[in-house]
Amino acid sequence: xxxxxxxxxxxxxxxxxxxxxxxxxxxxxxxxxxxxxxxxxxxxxxxxxxxxxxxxxxxxxxxxxxxxxxxxxxxxxxxxxxxxxxxxxxxxxxxxxxxxxxxxxxxxxxxxxxxxxxxxxxxxxxxxxxxxxxxxxxxxxxxxxxxxxxxxxxxxxxxxxxxxxxxxxxxxxxxxxxxxxxxxxxxxxxxxxxxxxxxxxxxxxxxxxxxxxxxxxxxxxxxxxxxxxxxxxxxxxxxxxxxxxxxxxx
Amino acid sequence: xxxxxxxxxxxxxxxxxxxxxxxxxxxxxxxxxxxxxxxxxxxxxxxxxxxxxxxxxxxxxxxxxxxxxxxxxxxxxxxxxxxxxxxxxxxxxxxxxxxxxxxxxxxxxxxxxxxxxxxxxxxxxxxxxxxxxxxxxxxxxxxxxxxxxxxxxxxxxxxxxxxxxxxxxxxxxxxxxxxxxxxxxxxxxxxxxxxxxxxxxxxxxxxxxxxxxxxxxxxxxxxxxxxxxxxxxxxxxxxxxxxxxxxxxx
Numbered sequence: 455x456x457x458x459x460x461x462x463x464x465x466x467x468x469x470x471x472x473x474x475x476x477x478x479x480x481x482x483x484x485x486x487x488x489x490x491x492x493x494x495x496x497x498x499x500x501x502x503x504x505x506x507x508x509x510x511x512x513x514x515x516x517x518x519x520x521x522x523x524x525x526x527x528x529x530x531x532x533x534x535x536x537x538x539x540x541x542x543x544x545x546x547x548x549x550x551x552x553x554x555x556x557x558x559x560x561x562x563x564x565x566x567x568x569x570x571x572x573x574x575x576x577x578x579x580x581x582x583x584x585x586x587x588x589x590x591x592x593x594x595x596x597x598x599x600x601x602x603x604x605x606x607x608x609x610x611x612x613x614x615x616x617x618x619x620x621x622x623x624x625x626x627x628x629x630x631x632x633x634x635x636x637x638x639x640x641x642x643x644x645x646x647x648x649x650x651x652x653x654x655x656x657x658x659x660x661x662x663x664x665x666x667x668x669x670x671x672x673x674x675x676x677x678x679x680x681x682x683x684x685x686x687x688x689x690x691x692x693x694x695x696x697x698x699x700x701x702x703x704x
Numbered sequence: 705x706x707x708x709x710x711x712x713x714x715x716x717x718x719x720x721x722x723x724x725x726x727x728x729x730x731x732x733x734x735x736x737x738x739x740x741x742x743x744x745x746x747x748x749x750x751x752x753x754x755x756x757x758x759x760x761x762x763x764x765x766x767x768x769x770x771x772x773x774x775x776x777x778x779x780x781x782x783x784x785x786x787x788x789x790x791x792x793x794x795x796x797x798x799x800x801x802x803x804x805x806x807x808x809x810x811x812x813x814x815x816x817x818x819x820x821x822x823x824x825x826x827x828x829x830x831x832x833x834x835x836x837x838x839x840x841x842x843x844x845x846x847x848x849x850x851x852x853x854x855x856x857x858x859x860x861x862x863x864x865x866x867x868x869x870x871x872x873x874x875x876x877x878x879x880x881x882x883x884x885x886x887x888x889x890x891x892x893x894x895x896x897x898x899x900x901x902x903x904x905x906x907x908x909x910x911x912x913x914x915x916x917x918x919x920x921x922x923x924x925x926x927x928x929x930x931x932x933x934x935x936x937x938x939x940x941x942x943x944x945x946x947x948x949x950x951x952x953x954x
Contacts, residue, residue: 510790516783518779519779519783521779525772525775525776533843539759541765541767643893647891
């Protein structure tokens, strides 16, 4: 069993005098009483034990719950703080607030990885591990402390740092979704053809060929499928922008 | 200004002695204090007034908020009541619980359309109006009464009627998503080519040609874009099933 980045004694997670409990209390700002929920929130699938019902206990279920909590907190914040904006604006801004980049940044700032129990090399994780365990922490907090309490914590960690809203408005978060929108508007075929690269390198990579209008318009390569798709979509976006402006010049 | 289905005097919405207030109180089971939120929740865009900031007041913003509330209530319920199921199961089941069909049914059962202020013929509405204003009611309730109160209401109206969970498990809610999954697995091109039908009929229709693997595999025609797509996807699904089983027989 490996612990990252510190080697912690096993009992430290389950006991209130342990390092896990101490660190966790400092991060959340209160003394958790149902410690087993937070243990689950910080257990990676590689280290998850199977319970009596054949269910492997790891952070994924709490991550799922936390995602729904964040969704409502962000929607609620926008509804209240952008009273003159239509629904489309709220939808767009919410996806920016709860973007992977934002959530990863918070998970990193809170040093959540130091609480994670896992059985794999940390190099195998992409950036998203940070956001994922931030979400599972939120799921655990909601389970113990309820919605209103958790909402305040999320405001402090997620919402306040991105204010004022205007700064977020012009930020492009997902080139992939912009690209897909472009295709749907113009009724163009597209396909993200993703392959896992077979190589002897330690870190695995994914390569994406992005087909558009029966040609390969761009490629991407990265350590996660999502990143590689995003890279290809970004390149395709700029390539389409360029061809549009050269058409306009003619 | 038309009211559907009853002709209500205009003042009845804003005043606590009016029919709107009385009906609403009966539906939600309490006496609302911030009546203006509920007025917004039951105003269709055709009847929405523009406020000083150029924003048209209608139910769409509250519908968006209510959608996030329902998402969390359903996630929370599943997390608690399916303790041995993995995240994938929770995701799948949630989309079944908050499916348009389910929400429309509840909106219809609660007779919410009788509270709606609108300026168009009710025939122009698709089925989804019922679910939409159920969502906006939930958004209004959350705004006035908070999450924990609203959660109880949603449990009673949305969750209890679909229990036990096992009955929902095998229900196919969206053929479109099954079809898209099929294409992505097999790296097949697909395109939902949707056109609005130009006809002199009173109700407008949408026609969909579903392209798959460079052929048109199925068509759909319905009063909404979504329904037409779903119809085409369902036909494509059965056509693919059929060709799969005939291949297996050979």
